[in-house]
Amino acid sequence: MDASLHPAPPSRPTAQWFGQPRGLAVLFLTEMWEKFSFYGMKALLIYYMIRHLQFAQADASLIYGAYAGGVYLTPIFGGYIADRWLGRRRAILIGGALMALGHFTLAFESAFFPALVLIALGNGLFLPSLPSQVGDLYDEADPRRGGSYNVYYVGVNLGALLAPLVCGTLGEVYGWHVGFGAAGIGMCIGLAIYVLGGRHLPPDRPRAAEPASG
Structure with a gap:
């Protein structure tokens, strides 16, 4: 059988951290800070x-609902784009950078909707793209x-718990833009952890091939 039709699975990192691959800690912290930024802004x-x-x-509720709908709709297309063209790592880096930029852009009132x-x-x-890497850390x-x-979803819940406490308090006490800025900084911390811990993460899966034309 032609081996090219059945490529070997990518090798998995072997470094351990408390009995788990170190990549799990990287993904845990990246997700925690992403949820901190996401829910901090929503708060x-x-x-x-x-x-x-x-x-x-009424208008604020309508805008909030449209934004929430977009948040749940865009991953359908984002996953396809990551699978076909970008790969998971580039999709995570580009997506995280866009979110951080959006949080910082909220500091400018005229750019509220673009943000x-x-x-x-x-x-x-x-x-x-991020949670799909968890399973690839293991055989x-x-x-x-x-x-x-x-373990991974503890990071989700921890970030969501801390977000309104930190960003909400900063926004109320020091100003809205400080709260939004804290959310943006949280996303940047998550991206920095992901980049610095990249050697502990599994390689991208092969891109999905376009169907052959008949």
């Missing part, structure tokens, strides 16, 4: 629209594989 968003931008509550678009688009590239028969997702 301020509707209050910012009503109190600072003076939007009517929301940047965050939604960045989330679309980032969200489907199929590794008994740690299933439990690794439990």
Whole structure:
């Protein structure tokens, strides 16, 4: 059988950290800081629209709902783009950079809507690509594989817990833009962890091939 039709799976990093691949800690911290930035911004968003931008509550709710819908819709396309062209690592880096830029752009009132678009688009590239790397840290028969997702999602919940406490407090006490800036800094920290820990992560899977024309 032609081996080219069945390429060998990518080699997995072997460095350990508390009995788990070190890459799990990298993904855990990256996801924690991404959720810190994402939910930190959301904790301020509707209050910012009503109190600072003076939007009517109905309009603010409509904008918030449209933004939330975009956040859940864009990963469908972002996952396809990562699979076909970018690869997971580049999708994560580009998506995270777009989200950080969107959070910082919220400091400019005139760029409010473009900032929301940047965050939604960045989330679309980032969200489907990061957790898909968790399973690739392990062999199929590794008994740690299933439990690794439990560890990973602790990072999700921890970031979501800290976000409103930190960003919400900063936004209320020192100003909205400080809160949004903290969310952007959180995303930058997550990206820095991902880049610095890249050697512990599994390589990208082969890109999906275009179907042969008949």
